[in-house]
Amino acid sequence: MDPAFVVFLLGVLIAIIAIAGHLIAVILILKHVVNRLNIILGAVQAVTTTSQPAGAIIDDINADLGAGRKLMEDCVARLEANAAPPAGTAASDPARHPEDRHATNGPGGGTATAAPPARADTEGQGQHPEEEWPPQDRPSPNPPPSPLWNR
Amino acid sequence: MTLVWIANVLFLFVIIPVVVIILRRVLQPATEIKAYADDITEYGAQLAPHLEALGELATTRELVKQANTDLERYVRALDRIS
Numbered sequence: 507m508d509p510a511f512v513v514f515l516l517g518v519l520i521a522i523i524a525i526a527g528h529l530i531a532v533i534l535i536l537k538h539v540v541n542r543l544n545i546i547l548g549a550v551q552a553v554t555t556t557s558q559p560a561g562a563i564i565d566d567i568n569a570d571l572g573a574g575r576k577l578m579e580d581c582v583a584r585l586e587a588n589a590a591p592p593a594g595t596a597a598s599d600p601a602r603h604p605e606d607r608h609a610t611n612g613p614g615g616g617t618a619t620a621a622p623p624a625r626a627d628t629e630g631q632g633q634h635p636e637e638e639w640p641p642q643d644r645p646s647p648n649p650p651p652s653p654l655w656n657r
Numbered sequence: 658m659t660l661v662w663i664a665n666v667l668f669l670f671v672i673i674p675v676v677v678i679i680l681r682r683v684l685q686p687a688t689e690i691k692a693y694a695d696d697i698t699e700y701g702a703q704l705a706p707h708l709e710a711l712g713e714l715a716t717t718r719e720l721v722k723q724a725n726t727d728l729e730r731y732v733r734a735l736d737r738i739s
Binding site: 508511513520525528532535536538539545546557563564566570571574578580584588 | 668688704721732
């Protein structure tokens with residue numbers, strides 16, 4: 507056989523081995539990548555399943571916190587309205603002055619025996635508790651009041 | 658015969674290196690993709706443990722409801738004594 511043909515066949519063999527080796531390496535790498543992507547897909551599905559109800563729950567929490575905040579704001583507004591002195595009585599009852607809220611006649615004095623707020627005091631603000639609470643979309647818990655609060 | 662030797666030299670020193678260069682250009686991105694997939698797997702698998710606290714959101718919601726109920730009672734009592 508002519509040596510030129512032997513060299514040619516040797517070159518072809520080398521080329522085939524190089525191409526096959528690289529293609530096998532690419533195949534193995536792609537197989538590894540597919541396995542990793544399957545693992546990632548499972549993790550992403552688990553995360554999606556876990557975080558799916560979070561939006562509704564956070565909405566409920568926000569609604570409850572907003573209702574509580576409004577309740578407190580209304581209560582503070584009513585207390586401030588009640589603490590304001592009626593016309594002409596500020597001098598005779600300095601403890602009821604809004605700037606002197608801490609002055610009392612004793613333990614609990616000035617608050618437990620005070621008259622309930624007039625209806626007109628809160629109607630103008632539209633913030634009466636019986637009108638604002640409980641919200642319409644939730645059942646009214648309305649627990650029995652504590653005996654301490656019925657003084 | 659001389660032409661055959663010239664063809665052999667071209668084949669061995671030009672064509673085969675060009676083929677190897679092209680194949681390596683295919684292999685290099687595949688290797689990088691493999692490394693990125695490994696990184697994504699390593700850090701992506703840590704997402705699920707970090708989200709375990711989401712299961713406590715239901716408890717948080719119930720606690721907020723209870724706090725709201727107690728707050729309502731407090732406000733009613735405050736209205737009665739003021």
